[in-house]
Amino acid sequence: MPKTETEIVVEDPAAPAGDSPPVTTNRTADVVVSLLLLAFAALLAYDNWRTGMGWDATGPQAGYFPFYLSVILAGACFWGLAKEFLARKAAAETFVTRAQLRRVLQVFVPTLLFCFLMQWLGLYVASFLLIAGFMVFVGRLAVWKSLLTAFLFSLVMFVTFEIAFDVIMPKGPIESLFGR
């Protein structure tokens, strides 16, 4: 028997604190989502009613199927809301804590920026910036490692998709320098 009990250890320096105060409870989130879905169902029901939700000579009209689905959706939302208000349970689970929300935004905001940037810079340059930026500022990893990783990853993606598989991505000024 080979003895290979070497341990693998990975640290997470920016982990969210365990005692962070909650932002909202699951119950509040549940109610808000139900209300939003209810509004969405009403909007779609109205639109399908306008399209025509009845029957004509050829069978059900275009809006028939989706209209009744929005009715079902609204019904299920009402059911959930009623249940929520009737159940007077004090035990409220935390939906998200402040520290957790911060971490989630740390990845969501850069992703949003990445999507904006790729329209002007092209996907590959934006991807380089996203990966390098994220590794340096959020992951607190060494700068040279981050730049190298980001460059290699973007390059591999470029070669795989644009050259090997002919999948066309948004491109910006830098790719056009290379005649792509």
Added chain:
Amino acid sequence: MEAFGLLVYGFSVLLTWKILALMMVGLVLGIFVGVLPGLGGPNGVAILLPLTFTMDPTSAIVMLSCIYWGALFGGAITSILFNIPGEAWSVATTFDGYPMAQQGKAAEALTAAFTSSFIGSLVAVLLITFLAPGIASFALRFGPPEFFAVYLLTFCSFVGLGREQKHKTVISMALGLLLTGVGMDTVSGQLRMTFGSSDLLRGINFLVAVIGLFGISEILLTMEERLALRGHAASISLRTVLKVWKEMPRYWVTLLRSSAIGCWLGITPGGAIAASFMSYNLAKRFSKDKESFGKGRIEGVFAPETAAHASGTSALLPMLALGIPGSGTAAILLGGLMVWGLNPGPLLFVEHKGFVWGLIASMYLGNVVGLVLVLTTVPLFAAVLRVPFSAIAPMIVVSCAIGAYAIQNAMFDIWLMLLFGVVGYVFKKIGIPLAPFTLALVLGSRAEDSFRLSMIGAGGDMRVFWSNGLVGSITTLALVLLFWPLIGGAFARMRSAFVRKPA
């Protein structure tokens, strides 16, 4: 033995260097997907789907299904070595797998997991080989009312049998079905729910939604947690493998029972997650030595892994034979079929023999190759976990964006993906299940078409769904399943009343 001849034909389609190479690539990518946190079977397949757009359908499905097998194998590695299930279906594997690793028996646990996975899939593939052609040829007689009844059955069984709160399953399903209606109506050509937007004219692409729902939302969820890891490194020697294999026949009852549970829950939309827990619990209940479960018993690794793989594999049976996926990943593969211009359903067995039998043959070969691959390369994949998540997260985001954009070359899809990412994150947190949403998205338009075609055929008479024995029994079964919680509750009450009376 017609199936056998066709299977040999399937192998002949498969055995080219190109396809074998794609198979290896798929398996390696799949194991990565299974090992890495924040990536799972469904989104791994969804993100890599764009790679296959320019391939022929057979190579494409072989590569994608191998990603799926790889992900099933990979989930076990992190469960056993790190006590972190890479996938939800390997949660049950941690119960006994991690204690085994702590006792210095990581190699045994891994061998047990991989081998039982292999056995589970093998049983399921055998089932597919001999059952699917029969079901498909039976389903060739189906008309629109029968198909609608089968779709209804699928949707209703999700609501009735799912473990989530019923109204949340209904919300998720209705929302999915509604979103498939957006855009041009295929029957009348009218525009629906587009609100004057030219981007919505094309409709909401199923894959874009899946990439957002599973890929982006999973990243957001993973970020919430503390991502520090502490685990064991292991490599498997041939001696360990042989030792475990020698022990294996002793557990044949567990293996057989777990395979059966897995196959059943895979075909019906119960899924690999439920299968792995159920078979673990049953193995524990039937064991003479219940106490030793949870403390590093090898049987506790065999049971959930066999069931998870049997279920993951047999989920492809209804997809191939009827065009109805049995799991989220199968739904995405089905979406792939449509992208490659194949029409899923019973006709597939008639019109695209090479494709279907190539896929089935690849299930055999992929699992054999996968088993050898994971047994030999475990240390390598365990080391992947040393890569910090802050490097992996942005890479996954970029891959998701590439995947979403490539489908229709539309920037709008990227925004849609982000929106679905947020929706998926919130839904997962408040317990709205995503599997019915995925299923509704992929089946929605076909369910609507079959409903309207049957209505047109019957002149708007709902009784068409009870017009003959076949369609009538499927529809009735669907309704029974839908109201199963109520019916089951009534039964239980009757029984308890009955039991109490004599006393």
